Amino acid sequence: MTDRMIDRTPVPEVAGVIIPWFTPANRPTEDRLQETAGLVEALGCDLAFLRAEHVRKVNSSVLLSGGILDRLAEDLRANSCTMAVIDGDLTPVQQRNLERALEVKVIDRTGLILEIFGLRARTKEGRLQVELARLLYERSRLVRTWTHLERQRGGGGFLSGPGESQLEADRRMLDDKILRLRRDLDDVKRTRAVQRAGRRRSGKPVIALVGYTNAGKSTLFNTLSGADVFARDMPFATLDPTIRRFDLPTLGEAALIDTVGFITDLPTHLVNSFQATLEEAMQADLLVHVRDRSSPADLDQAEDVMIVLEQLEEQTGLPLPPMIEAWNKADRLPAERAEALAYAARSSEETPAVLVSALTGAGLDELVELIEAMLLKGASEIALQLGAQDGRARAWLHRNGEVLSEQTQEDGAVIVTARLTHDRLGQFYSEFPEFRPS
Structure with missing residues (x-):
């Protein structure tokens, strides 16, 4: 008897998706439709159909009015769908009743995001x-x-x-x-706290990338650090935080952190559960808010990121670190638009910004300069007289600070003027207590 080859490849779910809206103010934009399609595809599902539905009269038991529900059921059957996604909030009763009425699995926006996180x-x-x-x-x-x-x-x-x-x-x-x-995650928090303390003792500045999902954070992270973190044009390509070495021209070695992306209506459950991870960003020396300036929804996305950061500020009791913006995906912009944004970034007074392309590398040198300038902004200048026996201290200043000038005296001593961040200054006095002011 001839053995038969059995195809054990999992059959992907087939999803039908609707985005309910109730007032003109929350009518989904084309960008929101594309985002939802990206979320469904990121889950590995085949998208049968996606449309916005105006729910004029809410049915408390199933959310949708009768006509919309009937049309949804018909389209699910016609497309052999195995799942219905309601891109909005469903109560437990509504979700249960919809599953009974439609005879397929039903998930809402929170459930959809949780599904993706489960895979990532x-x-x-x-x-x-x-x-x-x-x-x-x-x-x-x-x-x-x-x-x-x-x-x-x-x-x-x-x-x-x-x-x-x-x-x-x-x-x-x-x-x-x-x-x-929660006990296990408390262990994670303690481990992270120990690691952060180690980085602080070493004097290495910490820079965290934050931003809306799919803004290009991982691509920028890879380009700056030379890492090979998974980066793809899809929502939530990065879930687990990654820390890599990152060299700055003057300050030397720094730590660069890639974080999970934020999204509109990010479920509170996720913000709470990922607090141990997101605290890495809250305790960084500098935040780099990566924005996709090619997206029509860029301003709304930036506002959503700030809402989540403010939530974290409230939950953790930690103040937001200083922030700059990396206006990403310049390669997708028309030349005139890119030129206008580059000028706007340079003249930005509220939050310093640089127009970049993480993909092509354009603007990254300017971004690194801005990162270093911000880290040095709160630094202190010191002037020290170093003799021939102080070569180790002199080398330390060159390695860990910004040496502004060196003046050789007649007796061979050197007056060194250097700028150090507060952490580095404390480290210097700890390493060389003879120079500590009396």
Whole structure:
């Protein structure tokens, strides 16, 4: 008997997507439609259809009015869809009722983002954070019948279930799991705090890249640091934070951090769960807000990033670090628009900015200069008289600060004027206490 080859390639989910809107003020733009399509495709789903639906009269049990619901059900059947995505907020009751009416899995915007995070998490820390966010989300939806978890399924995301036969709708069980995850994440926070303390003792400045998802942070990170972090034109290509060495012309070695991207209506569960990671950005010496200036929604995206950063400021009790902006994707702009933005960046008074292309490298030298200038902005100038026996101190100043001038005296001593950040100044006096002012 001839053996048959069995194709075990997973069949992708087929998704039908609608974006409900209720007033002219929240009518989805073309950019929002493209973003939602990108989210669905980032999940590895085949997109059958995507449209905005004006819900004139909200049905409290299913959100959608009868005509919209009937049309959605018909289109799902016609396209053999296995999943419906409602890009908005659904109550637990609405989600349960929609699944019954449409006879397919139904997820809302929070669920969609959680699905993607489930696929993107690579490190133990990332998986802990995603699992905590998922349990917090599910805990708020205990009204559901959990029929979507009854079959034994496994996999990295949540479309395939958590890999167990059934997640019992038991509040105490969820609370126990949440408590254990939070303890594990507290260990992560302690580890990160130790690592941060080590970086601070070394005097290395820390620069964190923040920005809207798909703004080009990972590409910029790779270009500046020479790393090979996964970077692709899709939402949430980066989930786990990455730290790499980054050399500055004057200050020398620094630490560059790539962080998870933000998005419109980023679920609170995710902000809370990823606090251990996002604290890396809050405790950096400088934030570089990477913006996609080729996007029509750039201003709205920048505002969304600031909303999340303000949330973090409130949650962590940490003040926002100084910030500059990298206006990215200059290579996608028409020449006249790029020239106008480059001028606007140079004359920006509120937040210093540079127009760059992380892909081509344009403007990156200017960005590095601005990063260093901002780090040195709060620095102190010191003037020291160094003798021949102080060669080690002189070399330290050249290596760790900005030496502004050196004047040789008749007796052979050298008056060195140098600029040091406050951390480096403290490190210098610790290393060479003989120069500490009395």
